[in-house]
Amino acid sequence: MGCSGCRVRFNFGKALSKVSVFFTMVLIFTYFFYCLTGLCDSAPRTLYSQRASDSDYDILEDLRPSPRLLLDASERNLTASADAQRVYAPAEPQQSASDGEKGSAQSSGIPVSNTFGTKRFPQAIIIGVKKGGTRALLEFLRIHPDVRAFGAEPHFFDRFYDKGLEWYRNLMPRTLDGQITMEKTPSYFVTKEAPGRVCTMNCQTKLIVVVRDPVTRAVSDYTQTLTKNPGLPSFQSLALKNVSTGLIDTTWSAVRIGLYAKHLENWLQHFPLSHFLFVSGERLVSDPAGEMGRVQDFLGLKRVVSDKHFYFNQTKGFPCLKKPEGSSKPRCLGKSKGRPHPQIPAEVLQRLRDFYRPFNHRFYEMSGQNFGWD
Numbered sequence: 001m002g003c004s005g006c007r008v009r010f011n012f013g014k015a016l017s018k019v020s021v022f023f024t025m026v027l028i029f030t031y032f033f034y035c036l037t038g039l040c041d042s043a044p045r046t047l048y049s050q051r052a053s054d055s056d057y058d059i060l061e062d063l064r065p066s067p068r069l070l071l072d073a074s075e076r077n078l079t080a081s082a083d084a085q086r087v088y089a090p091a092e093p094q095q096s097a098s099d100g101e102k103g104s105a106q107s108s109g110i111p112v113s114n115t116f117g118t119k120r121f122p123q124a125i126i127i128g129v130k131k132g133g134t135r136a137l138l139e140f141l142r143i144h145p146d147v148r149a150f151g152a153e154p155h156f157f158d159r160f161y162d163k164g165l166e167w168y169r170n171l172m173p174r175t176l177d178g179q180i181t182m183e184k185t186p187s188y189f190v191t192k193e194a195p196g197r198v199c200t201m202n203c204q205t206k207l208i209v210v211v212r213d214p215v216t217r218a219v220s221d222y223t224q225t226l227t228k229n230p231g232l233p234s235f236q237s238l239a240l241k242n243v244s245t246g247l248i249d250t251t252w253s254a255v256r257i258g259l260y261a262k263h264l265e266n267w268l269q270h271f272p273l274s275h276f277l278f279v280s281g282e283r284l285v286s287d288p289a290g291e292m293g294r295v296q297d298f299l300g301l302k303r304v305v306s307d308k309h310f311y312f313n314q315t316k317g318f319p320c321l322k323k324p325e326g327s328s329k330p331r332c333l334g335k336s337k338g339r340p341h342p343q344i345p346a347e348v349l350q351r352l353r354d355f356y357r358p359f360n361h362r363f364y365e366m367s368g369q370n371f372g373w374d
């Protein structure tokens with residue numbers, strides 16, 4: 001009697017250990033299968049990897065009132081401003097691809113592929129404009145399950161073109177059929193050679209330009225430079241050639257970038273207008289879901305990103321994401337986005353507004369959209 005009780009206990013113990021071995025194996029196999037399908041690529045990025053990859057230091061910031069989280073946010077932004085001091089050089093291909101993959105890409109010229117994911121050239125690029133809201137747009141798009149994007153700015157078509165197209169493709173994340181590969185580099189819009197180079201890669205590429213009132217954009221651009229270089233001369237001394245005549249200095253990049261019609265003319269020599277989507281930087285702030293609807297339609301995507309993904313953060317003064325890619329916590333863009341602008345004399349702003357008016361109107365005609373900047 002006593003002995004049969006022992007056997008029952010013994011058998012129960014054995015069964016229990018078999019069950020736990022079975023569940024451990026199931027867990028291990030699930031994990032390996034998950035990684036084999038390339039889904040590990042889209043696993044939440046660690047803070048470290050975000051730091052390493054985001055060239056323009058747009059680390060998403062948690063603005064909920066937890067002291068620890070707020071400390072994390074300021075630490076992240078220290079890293080951010082340090083990053084701002086150096087020119088970004090994207091990771092070499094070998095850092096993002098195995099040697100075997102590199103070999104096949106270089107020798108055959110066919111898509112670099114494992115069983116379930118393929119590194120493809122971007123089918124859509126956010127080409128501009130600097131300080132238009134390009135980071136917000138990319139981060140909003142990244143919550144769409146059919147969008148995979150390179151997190152940093154690769155600067156391939158302006159700075160690193162001599163590295164070759166395979167280098168560029170190797171930077172891209174793997175995508176499954178039906179997913180879109182994207183990147184954003186706002187300086188492409190003002191780079192003379194960029195349209196021809198993008199067309200050499202693929203003339204069917206979809207091009208997204210986030211545009212913002214060129215006067216506010218210039219002040220935003222100046223604010224960013226001022227943050228890096230506090231000894232910078234005043235905005236007015238850089239924007240005006242001569243203060244008494246009020247002549248605008250178009251050689252200053254902060255002014256020149258805002259001549260959207262001129263830059264668009266250059267792009268239209270290589271791409272038809274139908275390949276462009278112009279996103280309003282202002283509406284991206286006031287109605288992010290509405291603007292995202294247009295973007296998803298343009299990209300041929302199901303309208304997944306909607307108003308339920310956004311909330312307006314009073315502290316930040318901008319829309320933020322309830323659940324960004326790879327996180328279940330609400331996040332805003334980092335402190336380098338939405339910085340307070342310095343006070344610029346009203347007559348200088350008015351002078352700039354007058355200067356831009358004819359260029360803005362020309363841009364409205366060319367794009368078929370009135371952005372209402374004046």
Ligand SMILES: Nc1ncnc2c1ncn2[C@@H]1O[C@H](COP(=O)(O)OS(=O)(=O)O)[C@@H](OP(=O)(O)O)[C@H]1O
Nearest residue numbers: 130131132133134135136220318319333337338339
């Ligand atoms: N949701 C949200 N959160 C924070 N900031 C937002 C957002 N949407 C648009 N913006 C505006 O984006 C401006 C920065 O533009 P970019 O991301 O294109 O800048 S950059 O060229 O990549 O440096 C940035 O410019 P500043 O306000 O001058 O800092 C913002 O006004």
